[in-house]
Amino acid sequence: MNAVSLDDRRLQAIMTSLDTEPLPAASTPPTAARPRPTPWLQTERGQAFTAALGRWFRAAIPPAFGLGLFVLVWQLISVSSSEPGLPGPAKTWAAAQALFADPFYDNGPNDQGIGWNILHSLARVGTGFGLAALVGIPLGFMIGRFAFLSGMVAPIISLLRPVSPLAWLPIGLYVFKETEPASIWVIFISSIWPIILNTAAGVTRVPKDYLNVARVLALSEWKVFTRILFPAVLPYLMTGIRLSIGVAWLVIVAAEMLTGGSGLGFWVWDEWNNLNVEHILIAIFIVGFTGLLLEQGLLWLAKRFEYA
Amino acid sequence: MHPYLHIEKASMVFDTKKGRFHALRDINLKVEQGEFIALIGHSGCGKSTLLNLVAGLIEPTSGVLLLNEREIRGPGPDRAMVFQNHSLLPWMTCYGNVYLAVERVFGAKETRKQLKARTEAALELVHLTHAMHKYPHEISGGMKQRVGIARALAMQPKLLLMDEPFGALDALTRASLQDELMRIVQETRATTLMVTHDVDEAVLLADRIVMMTNGPAATIGEVLNVDLPRPRDRLALAEDRHYHHLRHEVLEFLYQKQLRKAA
Numbered sequence: 228m229n230a231v232s233l234d235d236r237r238l239q240a241i242m243t244s245l246d247t248e249p250l251p252a253a254s255t256p257p258t259a260a261r262p263r264p265t266p267w268l269q270t271e272r273g274q275a276f277t278a279a280l281g282r283w284f285r286a287a288i289p290p291a292f293g294l295g296l297f298v299l300v301w302q303l304i305s306v307s308s309s310e311p312g313l314p315g316p317a318k319t320w321a322a323a324q325a326l327f328a329d330p331f332y333d334n335g336p337n338d339q340g341i342g343w344n345i346l347h348s349l350a351r352v353g354t355g356f357g358l359a360a361l362v363g364i365p366l367g368f369m370i371g372r373f374a375f376l377s378g379m380v381a382p383i384i385s386l387l388r389p390v391s392p393l394a395w396l397p398i399g400l401y402v403f404k405e406t407e408p409a410s411i412w413v414i415f416i417s418s419i420w421p422i423i424l425n426t427a428a429g430v431t432r433v434p435k436d437y438l439n440v441a442r443v444l445a446l447s448e449w450k451v452f453t454r455i456l457f458p459a460v461l462p463y464l465m466t467g468i469r470l471s472i473g474v475a476w477l478v479i480v481a482a483e484m485l486t487g488g489s490g491l492g493f494w495v496w497d498e499w500n501n502l503n504v505e506h507i508l509i510a511i512f513i514v515g516f517t518g519l520l521l522e523q524g525l526l527w528l529a530k531r532f533e534y535a
Numbered sequence: 536m537h538p539y540l541h542i543e544k545a546s547m548v549f550d551t552k553k554g555r556f557h558a559l560r561d562i563n564l565k566v567e568q569g570e571f572i573a574l575i576g577h578s579g580c581g582k583s584t585l586l587n588l589v590a591g592l593i594e595p596t597s598g599v600l601l602l603n604e605r606e607i608r609g610p611g612p613d614r615a616m617v618f619q620n621h622s623l624l625p626w627m628t629c630y631g632n633v634y635l636a637v638e639r640v641f642g643a644k645e646t647r648k649q650l651k652a653r654t655e656a657a658l659e660l661v662h663l664t665h666a667m668h669k670y671p672h673e674i675s676g677g678m679k680q681r682v683g684i685a686r687a688l689a690m691q692p693k694l695l696l697m698d699e700p701f702g703a704l705d706a707l708t709r710a711s712l713q714d715e716l717m718r719i720v721q722e723t724r725a726t727t728l729m730v731t732h733d734v735d736e737a738v739l740l741a742d743r744i745v746m747m748t749n750g751p752a753a754t755i756g757e758v759l760n761v762d763l764p765r766p767r768d769r770l771a772l773a774e775d776r777h778y779h780h781l782r783h784e785v786l787e788f789l790y791q792k793q794l795r796k797a798a
């Protein structure tokens with residue numbers, strides 16, 4: 228800790244000294260008699276700025292090292308693998324630039340830009356997850372509130388939840404006879420469990436004190452729900468939503484590989500058939516990066532709903 | 536004339552994981568309308584449990600509790616409760632917490648403006664106008680307790696149940712709120728049951744002090760009549776011989792007859 232604070236001070240000294248050095252005599256106007264204003268970096272805001280900058284650098288250095296190491300290892304693997312080897316970072320980067328130069332072209336159903344494929348996958352996740360939320364949230368509340376219902380559905384949930392999401396695909400294809408609703412069905416069924424379970428757990432964990440307030444006031448069921456249950460459960464619900472979208476994003480790529488047509492999963496499979504390994508690598512990065520964005524966005528949203 | 540609150544042979548046994556726990560036994564108490572009862576006893580003897588019984592939050596294992604000759608069958612806004620742990624809803628501001636109660640009690644008859652005025656008045660009573668729009672996690676423990684008091688008082692309950700309402704307050708705030716409480720209770724003629732650990736507070740505020748024996752299976756040990764004239768003034772009482780005598784009685788009960796076994 229000591230070293231860090233020393234660094235900080237040194238950094239500050241360097242940054243401020245630049246500003247406090249006497250100005251060249253020639254440029255000093257005749258009215259220089261009045262005191263110079265404090266250099267901005269020495270003002271309170273300036274110092275806060277340098278401190279923030281230092282903190283930012285300290286936070287950014289370890290991840291930068293990690294990523295650098297990752298690229299290095301990747302390069303080593305690609306160099307040492309026999310022909311045709313794994314494409315290296317530079318080659319992949321070049322391919323990515325070409326790919327993202329025109330992300331939204333459309334040459335018929337099986338040849339669309341990468342942008343379209345991402346959007347298709349996101350749309351399926353959104354629809355499937357939306358339906359899951361629509362069913363799962365009310366169900367979760369009811370399961371949490373009524374012990375009988377909880378006892379009723381508990382065995383069903385514990386039986387169905389461990390089933391691999393893709394096992395549901397044939398059922399979807401059989402029932403809907405089409406790939407689009409079938410893949411949405413897979414998203415729905417695999418993302419509904421975290422929503423139900425987290426909502427129900429949240430409801431059963433609402434502190435008794437809050438419910439006692441509701442009881443002393445003899446609030447109506449509706450008021451109990453809107454003023455007490457819902458806000459108390461919201462943090463749990465947000466966790467459920469986050470897990471569920473995470474699962475949905477994991478599953479969609481696999482589902483699209485099987486259903487084909489459009490989407491990131493389809494694209495990966497298509498590029499595999501073309502033996503375009505750069506594009507497969509790029510797809511992996513896109514999937515990871517989009518997942519990261521979704522996760523961070525939801526975390527940010529969840530923070531806004533936190534009280535206390 | 537029937538007593539307003541009538542507790543007869545009430546006892547409370549909790550079913551816990553480690554078996555049955557006999558908390559209260561054979562509680563008999565009659566409270567007249569407008570009376571101020573202080574409940575005093577060592578920690579864990581069952582004061583909160585007794586208050587919860589009257590509030591209707593729990594049901595006695597045996598015996599009956601009658602309010603206005605009707606059996607207490609559940610909680611209701613005619614019995615406002617100041618919880619020992621304040622129990623504010625953390626997602627609402629202080630104003631929101633009080634407003635929720637005000638709206639429930641007066642919402643059917645009054646305009647929004649009136650409800651707002653009631654809420655603000657209640658918060659002003661506990662000197663919290665400045666912190667009205669803060670959230671519970673932004674205020675101190677004593678302030679939270681005061682919001683809880685404001686919430687209960689704003690409901691203008693017939694029966695006011697208070698579980699150590701001034702426990703977390705500093706001496707000055709405590710004294711000022713005690714004075715306010717005496718004034719309000721005298722004005723509204725609300726019947727009050729108040730749990731306290733503070734002997735001075737009990738003697739200053741109460742008409743009768745109900746002293747409880749130690750648990751388990753606690754019951755009412757003695758009831759002390761506080762026959763000091765009202766309005767009471769804390770400064771005058773400090774030199775009153777009868778006041779000191781009453782105070783001594785309570786202390787004697789607590790520290791000689793019911794001295795807590797070294798636990």
Ligand SMILES: Nc1ncnc2c1ncn2[C@@H]1O[C@H](COP(=O)(O)OP(=O)(O)OP(=O)(O)O)[C@@H](O)[C@H]1O
Nearest residue numbers: 549551556558577578579580581582583584585750
């Ligand atoms: N829901 C419950 N389940 C089991 N035991 C309980 C329950 N509520 C209270 N008790 C027990 O009953 C006894 C009385 O508890 P209570 O909270 O009424 O005490 P108290 O007099 O209010 O104490 P304090 O002054 O510390 O607040 C305690 O031994 C407690 O452990």
Ligand SMILES: [Mg+2]
Nearest residue numbers: 582583619698
């Ligand atoms: Mg208690």
